[in-house]
Amino acid sequence: MSVVTVQLGQCGNQIGYEVFDTMCRDLHNTQGFCSKRENEIYQASCKEHFFNEDKSEVPVARALLIDMEPKVISQTLLKAAHSGRWKYGQHSHFCQRQGSGNNWAYGYSVHGPKHEESIMNLIQREVEEYDSLSGFSIIMSMAGGTGSGLGAFLTQNLRDAYPNSFIMNQVIWPYGTGEVIVQNYNSVLTLSHLYRSSDALLVHENDVVHKICAKLMNIKQISFRDVNQVIAHQLGSVFQPTYSSEDSFQYRRNPLGDLMTALVPHPEFKMLGLRNIPQMPENSLAYTTFAWAGLLKHLRQMLISNAKMEEGIDWQVRPPLSGLPALEKVSPNKELRFNTSIANLLILRGKDVHSADTGGFKDPALYTSWLQPSDAFCEWRTHRAFNKYEKSAALVSNSQFLLKPLDTIVGKAWNMFASKAYVHQYTKFGIEEEDFLDSFTVLEQIVASYCNL
């Protein structure tokens, strides 16, 4: 079943390119640690979800590039064409002349309705090519104007037009300081709107990825390209083909759908986070050996202590003793000690994957009381290795991990809103103060729900 990737705005397009590039590189990787035949089936499965074949035999990404100004899209199309390994479709992009000016209201209320028909037609044409559509993966940032505003509008439209398809938004969480001054407003408006129409929001935090680049990848002068490549690696480790169950050797037909089923049992809880281990510079890979026990132990502790990478983990944090009520009500202000999960999906790839012991993740103490671990925990094991990592583990989780960042953004946005700063820029395009207040209410509700797990 096909997954259509919609790349929105500068961020969405830059990351989308890296995702397809990473997947393609992985497909042509000879270090899959599996047989040639196995590799061929892997490649075919990936292509079934993410690529079309055309006459020239160069795979064409199943993606739509949308931006309100032309510079980034033309760069992206060129880079893909030059790679020689894959490319974008000739008519799969839509752009205008003038951007959204970092204004959510402009993206949502002006660009959205104005280009609704053209964009939906473009999507329709793309979708018609496929026998079966699994759903949409929309890559967008929260901080800007196009990705955020137009993204929220488009997600709503897609939900109305394709009620039976899954919609997953890859949301890029901006740096705490120094990207866009009105980023907190844009983020609040985006999240509150997406929550209504999207099935799941997979969040990628720039600050976290930046630390990964600095501490784990040892990059001295980190560029956006480096950050985007790490995000692409993480996404690739989730979306590349996986076996559908332990015994059968068939690759999963509907990764997007299966992911949703595993992770989003309740519509109130849609925020997903992604952790991937190990992460290291490519030239160190040859000199390092991994053991599943070590990797999984670290990953489990990363989950429960809310660590975002494998360095600096707080080993003091332990799950509460099962059967006893939590000692204190968790509040976002206090340092979150133990991270309660609703659901976890563990994706293991590489050598000896069947020997990995994942018992640690089945502990009921990790989860809320209203789900059994058998329902809350899911694992996908594939022995074809990913992106040259002999063994790699990715954990997609629906947990309290985003509580603090979310609360921080809402706090800053509220602080700014209280003084009415910049509000005139939004009311100019039809987003009134009541809309802001509604958005704050929705987010407060989400924060409260996650808090009370």
Added chain:
Amino acid sequence: MAQSVVVQVGQCGNQIGCCFWDLALREHASVNKKGIYDDALKNFFRNVDTRGTGISKGRICSLKARAVLIDMEEGVVNEILQGPLKDVFDSKQLITNVSGSGNNWAVGYKVFGSHYRDQIVEKLRQTAEHCDCLQCFFLIHSMGGGTGSGLGTFILNVLEDEFPEVYRFVTSVFPSGEDDVITSPYNSVLAMKELNEHADCVLPIENESLFDIVSKINQMINSGKPGTTVKQQSLVTLNEGGIKKKLDEKPFDKMNNIVANLLLNLTSSSRFEGSLNMDLNEISMNLVPFPQLHYLVSSLTPLYTLADVNIPPRRLDQMFSDAFSKDYQLIQADPKHSLYLACALLVRGNVQISDIRRNIERLKSSLHFVSWNQEGWKTSLCSVPPVGHSHSLLALANNTCVKPTFMELKNRFLRLYKKKACVFDITSFMERNLSVRSLLKFLSFLVCQAALWESLTP
């Protein structure tokens, strides 16, 4: 890609404009080696063939600036049209007169304004029609005289009426204390009222600051210290490599080139590619928290690059520190000791996001931000550096340090007005006392606002 039109009014406006076009051509020439009329060029230039019809792609035939040149006396504009840049403009883009405005805002605004309104609208429409997506008007003028100040602000009104959706960025040169034009305080304050109501964003510039920067550079060059030869192309005050030759250099050119470089850096991210683009509409979105507080203090670094390759380039971090030092600001102000409402860093060249983040972290503690915008930074990364540099930084700040500049203006105004000096010259063209009172009110408003924000800092 969207296009911008430059409207240069008065002597000062046209001289700065002339420097701007020269430097713009130089910049595009250094980037565009193949001579193709690309999207970046399209922003400020049209491509026309020998008959004057526009060509939208392909090889460059003849470039025409998207500009309208207006002056109420002919000298400056004629010189431009006879000078080395004559092919960049055509006669359809000008409006001139012979008599001049006599350093009187009211003559520029009321007399010439009403007389030339239709012609102005027509020229603007023609220029706008050549654009498939007009995003922004750049108005360049001085505040102290008559044409730039009076007619310039009248045109601002026209731009708002006729093209309400197009951004209006105004570069205003404020008079210095020792200005020889007696009526400059009146002209400036009257013009400021218009700027306050009709501009989206104003970049105030003071001649004193430009002069200080020029002196600093001269001192550096003439110091005779070893290793202090600079790459001529990199001097922010010169147009080495441009069309105008050294012989044609005018007395104010060094200072005007600084302003021209400011405008080029401001638009670089919307013309050239980069990993974090910033369009012009993002400037007012991020830096103007309240409609009337739209005065941005600017600073440009580095001012030059050393020619001696054996000397290691000034550390990147030094560039960021300099941008916040009062010696680099283009008005007489010290943003470090005032309150920031918002700050934007437009970086060009070989700089990555980690460099910017490191420097923001480093500088944050020494700067005061208003309580509701503690992390109010906007950044942009453009991959193409300016000519002669490997990287550069333009910092735009919405900071309460503009207050002293405006207060000084108000004081000079009041000194004159108390004696009723020259008032008749101005009010004879306008309803008596009407606008003088309202602008006194406006000045007080600005003072109050600034005080309010200052009171919010802990």
